[in-house]
Amino acid sequence: MKLNLKIAIFLTAGFLAVLLVFVMMPGARPGRDSLVFFTLTAVVDLFLAIYLKKTVVDPVKRLKAVVQKIGAGDLTKRVEVGSHDEIGELSASFNRMTEKLVDANRDLQAKVKELSEEHGRLSSLVESVKLGVVMVDLRLSVILANQAARAIFGKPQAKNISFQDMSDKIKGSVNISQALSYYVHAGKPLNIQEVMIGESYYRLFMSPVRDIVEHIFIGAVVVMEDVTDQKKLDKMRTEIVSVTSHQLRTPATIVKGNLEMVLGGDVGKISKAQKELLDDTYLGNERMIHLINDLMDAAKINEGKLVFPLAPVQLEDIVEEVTKENQAFADEKHVKLVYNQPAAGLPKVNINKDKIKQVFQNLIDNAVKYSSIDDKGRVEVDIQSDDKYLRFAVKDNGIGIPKADQEKMFERFSRGSNSTKLDPGGGSGLGLYIAKAVVEQAGGKIWFESKEGEGSTFYVAFPIH
């Protein structure tokens, strides 16, 4: 029953009871009567107060105590629902709400557990990985540095490191903050730089980091790989190559010189058949010498010692010379070799004449070799200049370079997968690698355009000073 109905009935009943006493009392007198009336009213009020305490105040108090306990986090408490009035209903709905809270809390705890497990897995992964990992924000403050990274920068015990710790320790010409801020702001995907930290060499991979939700750049990750052992091994290999190459040159010299005398008739006449055999032997030996020279150059590039003196040179003179020298070879291969002479005189460029000649020789030789199919081969050599660059180009209509091989053409021992047919047992795969180093040492650039089955064009450009 509703509370106000209860009170209304109780009041009405009390009032009627008092009224009845008055009406029924014979010979009522005003003074005594009002005393009696007030006494009766007070008694009724007292009952009313007791009733209200029992039905309203006590349940509200109990409710309050439970609410306080639940508020303090004890979700096991429930309110006793004693009556069917508003307080009873309030208690019941409060209990329902508490149940819902318990459910929601349980879900939330499960989610938190899940997330923290995930977080734990990720951070122990980052922490335990052998590579140094550092994450910086847009202002280049270090947000995270894993165990390996902290050890690399000499603070294995610290929880984190500062950017200063990093940039202080990185030796060499690399400006780490400049490089990083470039990658952070440009949002470029990846860059590799080799640096020295302490006595060790590291390769740095830098990549920008995007916010997962908003996709804006929020910083960069630097991953550091210790390549010291690799470098040591590389150096040892280079030295071995260098020494053995030198040792190999001497027997090749003996074969070369003695064959030259035999073929030149210095020790008497030889038959046609003997000459044919010895000519091939001589050429085979020449190829070996060429290979040894390439290996020595490659070893020097590896050591960072490929340094040739540069001097101003008229490039078209070299090009003309090399083209002429290759004419016989082109004729032999039934390839038309054309040199498009520049109309006007060109400015000089600062290069090492012998080495660049070797590069052009190599490029023209390749062009002739790889276009010697069906007697339709054609190689065009030209040289042009604009305000800034002098550009040499060799264009052929040969077999081209398969797309899959193109990216690696300037790497050591890399050859086009379709090259062996026209050059069986030939090139070392070092020619373009050396060419690139020689051209770049003179401040130039080398590149190519090619389509398999249609031909290739190789370009070499030098800045005009």
Added chain:
Amino acid sequence: MSTPTPKEAPSVKGKVLLVEDDPMVVRMYERKFKLEGFKLTMAFNGFEGLEALKKERPDIILLDIMMPKMSGLEMLKIVKDDPQYKDLPVVMLTNLGDRAEDVQKCKELGAEDYWVKANMKLEVITEKIGLILKKYSGR
């Protein structure tokens, strides 16, 4: 490798001191130089080279670098420090790398040139020796 041409009896073009430790290489140059009309003296290391220099008084020295006892570079220094021999042309004839710094170093020490054996035909070597002797005899 042109067609073989019969060799005529050569006239003596000059005296060459070859300092080289590999006997097969020595034998090869000896034959060619004699065919081309040079008079040849041989030594197998720097010490022997210096002795031969005093005894034979050559017009030109061809000097290997990597040799036992005394290297070509050491001998070059001694020869070029001696006022008696400092104007004598010395050419490094070696199979050691053709690094710019090696070549530069030898030239700074007074070598006339730096030839890599494996990269030069015998006829080119003899031709160049002839040119150097001609250049020095005119002095």
